[in-house]
Amino acid sequence: MAALAREDGARGQEQGRRGCEHYDRGCLLKAQKFCEECSTLFGEYYCSICHLFDKDKKQYHCESCGICRIGPKEDFFHCLKCNLCLAINLQGNHKCIENVSRQNCPICLEDIHTSRVVAHVLPCGHLLHRTCYEEMLKEGYRCPLCMHSALDMSRYWRQLDDEIAQTPMPSEYQNMTVDILCNDCNGRSTVQFHILGMKCNICDSYNTAQAGGCRISLDQQ
Numbered sequence: 001m002a003a004l005a006r007e008d009g010a011r012g013q014e015q016g017r018r019g020c021e022h023y024d025r026g027c028l029l030k031a032q033k034f035c036e037e038c039s040t041l042f043g044e045y046y047c048s049i050c051h052l053f054d055k056d057k058k059q060y061h062c063e064s065c066g067i068c069r070i071g072p073k074e075d076f077f078h079c080l081k082c083n084l085c086l087a088i089n090l091q092g093n094h095k096c097i098e099n100v101s102r103q104n105c106p107i108c109l110e111d112i113h114t115s116r117v118v119a120h121v122l123p124c125g126h127l128l129h130r131t132c133y134e135e136m137l138k139e140g141y142r143c144p145l146c147m148h149s150a151l152d153m154s155r156y157w158r159q160l161d162d163e164i165a166q167t168p169m170p171s172e173y174q175n176m177t178v179d180i181l182c183n184d185c186n187g188r189s190t191v192q193f194h195i196l197g198m199k200c201n202i203c204d205s206y207n208t209a210q211a212g213g214c215r216i217s218l219d220q221q
Contacts, residue, residue, distance in 0.1 A: 064080065084113060
């Protein structure tokens, strides 16, 4: 066995060395940070659990996640319910969904839990890759899973209030009402129809969807 390993090691040297002469794939190795023979450093970061060698990126091993994360460790905490390491500023400041990290990103459909891309937590609790979230905002503002607003839209809602006030509907539509469902508070209400948007009577959001046909108010016919 040793002779065979030496022969494989010699072939590895002919093909190009990997760190040091003892690091050829055919040699008998024990995974560790340094070579026992020449003390060559295989990687600035080494995890004895994952057997991961890498450049120093302030990595740390999270026992709850079961994998190594890019740190620094003090900037993250592990949410037991979400089952994922999150930025420390989200501790006690995000909506938890059990094992949400075990779902794929709804934008790129790739795994979130093992991804090297930082996860972004939406107000509704769903997760996206940070890069996917930034791309999503170029096209819209709603969670692709539940349609809840993905960021604070209150400033835009106020602007929409002004636009609607300055844009009266034609007379045949001014008394028209419609039932709506709010994607932000899940409430239902009956409001005046307007082409620019229909405001939820409960939370003042314009992130609403029509839940019934239009009709003329009986008291205004």
